Amino acid sequence: MSLNRRQFVASSVALATTASASRLAYTATDKELDVIVIGAGLSGLESALTLEENGLRVRVLEGRNRVGGRVYSLFDVPGNPEVGGNTIANAYGRCIAAANRSGVEVVNLAPRLFGSRLGQEFFLGGERVDTRAWETHPRNPFQGEMRQKLPWTWSDAMFQKHLPFTDLENWHDPKHAKHDISVHDFLTAHGATNEMIDLGFNTNIAYGTTAYDVSLLQQAFSDYWQKVNRGAIMAFSRTGASNAPAGNTPVAQATTPGVPPGLLVGVFKGGNQRLPMAMAARLKGDLLLNQTVVAIDTTPGSASVTTADGRVHRAKAVVCSMPFSTLRNVAITPLPEPTQHKAIHTLGYIPITQFHLVAKRPFWENDGLSPGMWTDGPLGLVLPQRFGARDDEITSLTVWCRGLNGLYVDRFGVEAGKQLVLSEFARLRPASKGQLEVAATHSWTTDPFSAGDWAIFKPGQVTELRAALAKPHQRLFFCGEHTSVGSRGMEGALESAERVSLEVLTSL
Ligand SMILES: Cc1cc2nc3c(=O)[nH]c(=O)nc-3n(C[C@H](O)[C@H](O)[C@H](O)COP(=O)(O)OP(=O)(O)OC[C@H]3O[C@@H](n4cnc5c(N)ncnc54)[C@H](O)[C@@H]3O)c2cc1C
Incomplete structure (x- = not known):
């Protein structure tokens, strides 16, 4: 199947919302390729764009049927809530610049957040405190x-x-x-x-x-x-005490009374995944979806990547943005030096599973409590999302199960997990009985392309592994949030893209 640029953009949008498999056209032969980028999350896409801007011919291989990686918006749930990267903030200069370059608007939620704070209920052992x-x-x-x-x-x-x-x-x-x-x-x-x-x-x-x-x-x-x-x-924050609603207030106009001046609690208009989608649309070279990488081979002068379908892609260099939680399933030849090898195989990742619920009726108006909750049970954190036309409209509720609780709910499987969440809701909030539907659920832990959420340095790993983690291994280079040092999350992903692009450009 051969697609022109306009069709490509349309297909990326469609792919974000459907599970259809797709393979886009090859526009460069392997002989012409300078760099293969593995992963079409923020760090992979930003690296690919920077390398292209510097005259290199790049191909991006992505395992999923969508772009964005851990930035993932639910376009088929009211309000388009986020499953992955939630908000950007004042120190996210790279994210804001990337949005500007790709024509994506940053919306500041601060006025809405501060304008109608709902607070959160506190449940311990099933009892409200x-x-x-x-x-x-x-x-x-x-x-x-x-x-x-x-x-x-x-x-x-x-x-x-x-x-x-x-x-x-x-x-x-x-x-x-x-x-x-x-x-x-x-x-x-x-x-x-x-x-x-x-x-x-x-x-x-x-x-x-x-x-x-x-x-x-x-x-x-x-x-x-x-x-x-x-x-x-x-x-x-580590409490997750946010409502992350969308608003339409441009960044520069966050002057609502009560909002700390200049405060940015930002999202990308229409859903955070719009940013990686817009970045992908700017690529000149190939972006191939549904390409699960199974092997990477490198020499001092070239590298190749093998995908699950047996195809071998060759280039002068490979940039790998895969989280180490998935890279550890890839055969790298020759093996990276022992400390880097150990980092790939042992770096920690936090387990997180989410359930996105839509209320048929606002049951919280019946029991008079906030829909937001901090619990020590299976519901973990319940965050009301306010992505509606009105500031106070609650479009969905996100249940965040983290750490051991995430692993616990995963053990139930998808359908029994949904039932667990609904019955726990009804136990804590009888008014919610029959009023909630699970519109979507996602386990970042069982997702084979993340196998966990953000990277965690275990005790001793900062000292032992961090410096070796992202070192170039012959013509194999590394980026991704786990390799950032001066920032975190989405900003960390872009920070890592800056570093890796310079490494590649100076080595080729
Ligand atoms: C629930 C949640 C909430 C978050 N909240 C925030 C927040 O509020 N603010 C913030 O700044 N950050 C937040 N983050 C973190 C942020 O989303 C990530 O740090 C960032 O998006 C990571 O980008 P990345 O490019 O490093 O990795 P990824 O986005 O994971 O990109 C890696 C890519 O590699 C692909 N891949 C993996 N394995 C293979 C394979 N074998 N073959 C081919 N491709 C493969 C993946 O599919 C993926 O597209 C959150 C993340 C989650 C999940």
């Missing part, structure tokens, strides 16, 4: 002044009080090696009990599966990154 009475609640495990802290603020308070270093931008510097310990060890060293850590860190965790498997260095940098992004902390 009045947050005003938390300090004296019998299940409050915290001590002293920390008893005032709600579970989702406790660990941040502990980090602020006890973090042993302030040079957070250089979190990966070998001089901080002594802090490359588990968050669990850090918290217990400051008097925390297992009960406190379970409630105040492990429940609805943001990094790792439990406090045992995340390095204090990564945790500290991630918290710092949120602070750099000022109030946008709410939109991508």
Whole structure:
């Protein structure tokens, strides 16, 4: 099948919403190719565009039937909620620039978020807890002044009080090696009990599966990154206490009373996946979907990539944006040097599963509570999405199951998992019974093209593995959020594309 550019754009849009398999035309022969980019997420697409802008001939191979990777919008659910990358914030200069280059509008949600805050309900052991009475609640495990802290603020308070270093931008510097310990060890060293850590860190965790498997260095940098992004902390915080609605207020006009001046809680208009789709439409070379990479071979002067259908693609260099959680299933020849090999095979990834629910009737008006919830049960976090025409309209609810809870709900399988979520909802909120439908569900953990969500440095891994992680291996180069050092998430993906593009351009 041969497609012209206009057809290609149309087909990328269609592919985002359908499961149809598609293969786009080859426009360059292997002999003419300079670079093969593996992965059409933000980092792969940005690398491909930068290399093309510098005169190289590039082919992008993507395993899924859509572009965007961990940026994934549900175009068939009311409001187009996000399954992946949610919001950008003040320090996301590369994302804003990428949106400008691709003609995608950044919408600032801050006015809507601050204009109609709904708060979130707190459920513990199936019972609703009045947050005003938390300090004296019998299940409050915290001590002293920390008893005032709600579970989702406790660990941040502990980090602020006890973090042993302030040079957070250089979190990966070998001089901080002594802090490359588990968050669990850090918290217990400051008097925390297992009960406190379970409630105040492990429940609805943001990094790792439990406090045992995340390095204090990564945790500290991630918290710092949120602070750099000022109030946008709410939109991508470890509590997930965000509503992430869409609005139509341009970035420059975020002057609503009550909104911190200049605060950006940004999304890309029409759904975040519009950005990678628009970037893909700007590529000059091939973008081949449904191409699962199974092997990469490299020499000092060339490289090749083999896909599951047996086809071998050859070029002068390969840029690999695959998360290490999936790269570990790919045969790399020759093997990378031992530390990099170990990084590919052991870097951690947080388990996350989401359920997107649509309410037939706003049951929260019947029980008088906020639809948003922080629970210690299977529902994890429930985030109301406000992507409607009106600021206060709730278009869907997102259930975020993270860490051990994500692994737990995955064990049920899709259909039983949906039933679990609906019955748990009805248990906690009887008014929701019969009022909710599961419009979509996605496990990033069982998704073969992510096999987990964002990367987690386990204790000791920052010191042992980070420096070797993204080193070029002959003509094989690495990008992706897991390789970023100065930023995180979507911005980290673009940061890594900048670095890898320079590496490739200077080596060819
Ligand atoms: C639930 C969730 C919420 C998030 N919230 C935020 C947020 O609010 N703010 C923020 O900044 N970031 C957020 N992120 C993180 C952000 O989305 C990612 O860091 C970023 O999109 C990663 O981009 P990437 O290019 O590094 O990787 P990816 O997008 O994963 O791209 C890698 C590509 O490689 C492809 N691939 C994998 N294996 C193969 C194979 N064998 N063959 C061929 N192709 C393959 C994948 O399909 C994918 O397209 C969130 C992520 C998730 C999932």
